[in-house]
Amino acid sequence: MKEGPDIALLGSLIGDPARANMLTALMSGKALTASELAAEAGVTLQTASSHLKKLETSELLRQRKQGRHRYFSLADDDVGAVLEALMGLAAKRGLVRTRTGPKDPALRKARVCYNHLAGELGVQMFDSLQARNLVSGDADHVALTRAGENFAVEFGIELENLKKSRRPVCKPCLDWSARRNHLAGSLGTAMLSRIHDLGWAKRLDDSRIVAFSQAGEAAFLKAFPI
Amino acid sequence: MKEGPDIALLGSLIGDPARANMLTALMSGKALTASELAAEAGVTLQTASSHLKKLETSELLRQRKQGRHRYFSLADDDVGAVLEALMGLAAKRGLVRTRTGPKDPALRKARVCYNHLAGELGVQMFDSLQARNLVSGDADHVALTRAGENFAVEFGIELENLKKSRRPVCKPCLDWSARRNHLAGSLGTAMLSRIHDLGWAKRLDDSRIVAFSQAGEAAFLKAFPI
DNA sequence: TTCATAGTTCGACGTTAACCGAACTATTCT
């Protein structure tokens, strides 16, 4: 990463294999943690941290803290466009690489994110709530609407109790497999708990997988339609 | 220039300051000799030779021998497009050389992008063609409509000749200053050439600036209205 | 032929930056 004019700096940033691997991984659109990116690049966490710092200070990446995780994603569409162009040129030159395979499909579908539901079903729940105007707000700040409060109570959530706590009721949480948001906060926890109580799903030991039964998934999809 | 997958190799090639300077110089569209490129990069001839070899074997540059001179130029339009995109990103990140002279606004307005017109006027030309349904297609794939073909011929383009070549007639190219597209491909080259022939603009030496005369700009704006 | 210009190849040097171990902070789980 030498000193240099204009495009040289960008080129050297992209030119390091470890950083190139990270950027390529982030081209999926997902936000990834430092550890995941380290694994993706095949370097230790310390080395990855150093790379990520450089990529962030040069505004190729942006970071969002979430608990003890740091989620990295491409800074904006322009970065993606440039990488896409580079990959296209590389492909034409016959320099393509075979990318690594997908991860555990069950984890992808539904899993616990600390204390709330994540994965495809978690994202779908959040999308459904938003589409029906049961929650409102932008990507960083979410709240239940009046209709949403009624819905929650009908679903079996003791909403008044949640409100008493200092912990935020609604919070968006960036998803691990999809890059979309899902529902965190005390409501997120309560929803997952209620899903267990209803017998829709069970937690598997030694895993973050949330295993829905057939009937449970059907009921879930009916309760949270797209 | 480390070993590495896909984009890392390209990145490291562009990432060296000397090579970046060479590539930038070649973005003017002119073919330059090894000595000229060495001077441009601020290195000795031996060093330049080494760089040029790398750029050539990775097919970013091509070489034509002419007597005891070797003329280098960008390998194809794709290389130019990638460099243009990188320059745009660098500009947005404020990583551009601080040497912003009086040239800067002129460059923004109209410049050569390898072999076709870029800058505000380049974007306007493309927008105008699109708005009047003379070209059609999405961001990645563009083509002349029937009306567009007539327009091109009337403008003085020998369209039949262009069609014979394997090179694409119409291609979009992402702009450096605006983030919009402008027209590349053999038609883009021909249009710029025609603009010169009409006397609307002249190329300045040692620069990518396309200098329109007052009358030339007026005629251009009339030919490509928004 | 002889000289000059254009460019390549080789070898050695020096700078740079990626890398990891170890120690440190921060957040969460029990």
Next chain:
DNA sequence: AGAATAGTTCGGTTAACGTCGAACTATGAA
């Protein structure tokens, strides 16, 4: 509170690559 997980910072080592001097090839001019 204590253990565990996630990530950062620091320092020293190592390997890579750009750089140039010198010697070499090739084309053109006198």
